[in-house]
Amino acid sequence: MTATAAGRAAHDEATGLAEAPASRTRLLRGLPLLGPAFVAAIAYVDPGNVAANLTAGARYGYLLLWVLVAASAMAVVVQYRSAALGIVSGRSLPALVGERLGTRGRIAYWAQAELVAAATDLAEVVGGALALRLLFGLPLWLGAVIVGVVSLALLATQNRSGQRRFELVVMGLLAVIVLGFLAGLVLRRPDMAGITGGLVPRFAGPESVLLAASMLGATVMPHAIYVHSALARDRHGHAEPGPQRDLLLRATRWDVGSALAVAGAVNIGLLLLAAAGLNGMPGTDTIEGAHAAIGAALGTGVAVAFAVGLLASGLASTSVGAYAGAVVMGDLLHRRIPLAARRAVTLVPAIALLAAGADPTLTLVISQVVLSFGIPFALVPLVRLAHDEAVMGDRRTGRVQHALLWVVVTLVVGLNLTLLTLVVIG
Numbered sequence: 001m002t003a004t005a006a007g008r009a010a011h012d013e014a015t016g017l018a019e020a021p022a023s024r025t026r027l028l029r030g031l032p033l034l035g036p037a038f039v040a041a042i043a044y045v046d047p048g049n050v051a052a053n054l055t056a057g058a059r060y061g062y063l064l065l066w067v068l069v070a071a072s073a074m075a076v077v078v079q080y081r082s083a084a085l086g087i088v089s090g091r092s093l094p095a096l097v098g099e100r101l102g103t104r105g106r107i108a109y110w111a112q113a114e115l116v117a118a119a120t121d122l123a124e125v126v127g128g129a130l131a132l133r134l135l136f137g138l139p140l141w142l143g144a145v146i147v148g149v150v151s152l153a154l155l156a157t158q159n160r161s162g163q164r165r166f167e168l169v170v171m172g173l174l175a176v177i178v179l180g181f182l183a184g185l186v187l188r189r190p191d192m193a194g195i196t197g198g199l200v201p202r203f204a205g206p207e208s209v210l211l212a213a214s215m216l217g218a219t220v221m222p223h224a225i226y227v228h229s230a231l232a233r234d235r236h237g238h239a240e241p242g243p244q245r246d247l248l249l250r251a252t253r254w255d256v257g258s259a260l261a262v263a264g265a266v267n268i269g270l271l272l273l274a275a276a277g278l279n280g281m282p283g284t285d286t287i288e289g290a291h292a293a294i295g296a297a298l299g300t301g302v303a304v305a306f307a308v309g310l311l312a313s314g315l316a317s318t319s320v321g322a323y324a325g326a327v328v329m330g331d332l333l334h335r336r337i338p339l340a341a342r343r344a345v346t347l348v349p350a351i352a353l354l355a356a357g358a359d360p361t362l363t364l365v366i367s368q369v370v371l372s373f374g375i376p377f378a379l380v381p382l383v384r385l386a387h388d389e390a391v392m393g394d395r396r397t398g399r400v401q402h403a404l405l406w407v408v409v410t411l412v413v414g415l416n417l418t419l420l421t422l423v424v425i426g
């Protein structure tokens with residue numbers, strides 16, 4: 001027995017794992033490895049999701065439920081492949097893309113990724129500012145400044161205490177988001193017949209297609225695809241073939257499945273809440289209108305819980321977004337700037353728009369449409385690299401999963417082309 005194996009056996013005997021069933025032992029060993037997917041999953045419950053899903057439910061009832069179900073299923077497959085890429089290759093997706101591009105190509109790719117990151121940050125800061133106005137009556141521009149400052153404090157937990165502490169903070173905020181956004185479903189239960197009908201794929205005119213693209217952009221997030229590979233790499237390192245890598249990949253499957261199940265439940269719950277309690281009510285296709293209607297229909301307590309959930313969503317997601325932007329710039333261009341400077345630059349567009357009086361909910365929805373156009377630039381390289389034997393070795397995607405990933409890319413690109421056509425023809 002090697003020293004490592006002897007040490008592991010002694011640890012198992014001391015902790016009681018040696019006497020536990022094999023499946024339970026694997027589960028207990030895997031639990032401390034969970035976390036990176038929950039950080040990435042915050043991107044799936046950001047304020048852009050709130051705006052898109054509430055608007056869809058308020059305007060169209062259960063019609064677009066199928067979009068969220070399909071997008072959530074896509075997200076599980078995509079995020080696992082991103083995390084596996086980081087663990088097996090020891091490099092992030094942006095780093096691998098950068099290695100295959102010339103200088104001009106890397107700059108062009110970085111530019112589109114930064115545009116997506118800016119749209120992401122815009123949604124998250126606006127959402128947090130809206131929450132502060134709902135809770136305390138603060139001006140939106142001031143709320144945006146506060147959200148930016150607090151997000152820096154959250155990022156500082158990672159610098160001081162490592163990634164695990166940052167993961168735990170984000171997971172705590174995720175719990176607040178779940179409670180805040182789903183509390184209303186206890187009092188206003190959705191219609192089962194409506195839910196069943198909403199699972200049938202269909203649209204109801206150009207505006208429903210716009211919302212579907214917005215919901216897709218809010219659910220399959222480009223920056224989450226980029227950052228998850230880095231989160232897994234930074235947490236677990238480059239795992240060589242063997243039992244330890246097998247354990248990491250099994251734990252990652254559980255990590256992604258559980259995190260995205262929570263995020264999917266929140267998104268679906270938001271649409272169901274709007275469809276059940278806000279459909280057809282005037283003004284409920286904005287976050288502020290929905291908040292007022294929730295208070296009138298379900299009580300002040302539920303409305304406050306919703307606003308608190310929105311604030312937690314804005315704070316957590318803008319922190320993760322800033323982390324993702326730093327990863328993209330650092331791994332693509334090999335340039336690193338202080339997070340405080342980056343935070344200041346990305347805050348400017350949000351503060352300027354809010355100070356100019358832009359409609360915050362419309363700004364959120366349009367930002368998600370921009371995100372949906374950035375998805376192929378993250379997905380296509382991921383699909384190709386995940387199937388590359390030189391990168392993934394024996395862990396590359398099989399034929400079935402590779403084909404499934406290309407179906408996801410085709411659906412996303414097809415929806416975006418449909419949206420573009422509808423916009424051009426008015």
